[in-house]
Amino acid sequence: MNWITNYVRPKINSIFSRREMPEHLWTKCDECGTMLFHRELSENLNVCTNCGHHMPISPRDRFRTLFDAGVFTEVSVPDPVEDPLKFRDQKRYPDRLRAAQKKSGEKEAMLVAEGEIGRTPVVVAGQDFSFMGGSMSMYVGNAILAGAERAVETKRPFILFSAAGGARMQEGILGLMQMPRTTIAVQMIKEAGLPYIVVLTHPTTGGVTASYAMLGDVQIAEPNALIGFAGARVIEQTIREQLPEGFQRAEYLLDHGMLDRVTPRGEIRDELITIVRMLMKEPPAIKGDLPAPEPMLEPVAEPAAEESPAEPAQDEDEPK
Known part of the structure; x- marks a missing residue:
């Protein structure tokens, strides 16, 4: 045995057998x-x-923590015409869609589901910014309309989590047409007397902000979320003035009356349960994942059993 066997060989083996960090x-x-x-x-x-x-958090991951026990059912959304404008820039539009589907693992930029939060049935839609910037497409319009129709059909509140960079340029005017289309969907919910609650996440900009994202009965935002129509640089160049600090951020909009609440992500579920049950005129939710206790019934008195005649007592001195 020498230093080559005792030191060099183990050192070489450790280098080549070293596993890479996942x-x-x-x-x-x-x-x-x-x-x-x-x-x-x-x-x-x-x-x-x-x-x-x-x-950022995907709608599916958000829904797993939002719904009771993470259980929800997806609402089916009609498929629109694929690539109606035959749009092509550096890539064909269908190729971009397939790349986004592979990256995000989702079919499109909007996921619609139904289930219960705090034992309260709701319909929820979530926008996925990782899917082509959450851009508003014909599918997104179909998804919001399908969620609104399901909410009206089942008489459930509709909750929407927005995250988008605007309308999808590959669909041109057809993408922009989703602004009035989704506005009509929101009006359907309100005419049915059902709550429509919007949670604005980072970022929510462009035509999404100019339509369904700002039409909620209650407007909630996550902390420091960017919310606006045009970009801050475009506004500065247009008005030729320096914008105030924190402009277009959730806290700034809250101070100027554009939002009702700015709530951290970990507290949004409890807040939504409270708001939904209040707007639906239901009693406050019971903490925990147990259903409300059944009302206690007054005990019914059982009929007294007939007493048998008592046997005469025996004298202790009397033989038994």
């Missing part, structure tokens, strides 16, 4: 730069545990 175990916070373990970040709903920065 990807996606850590995520860097965009705001503070903290490295966050993926499991810890997921349990905290993609909110940085160090600075509270709200990172």
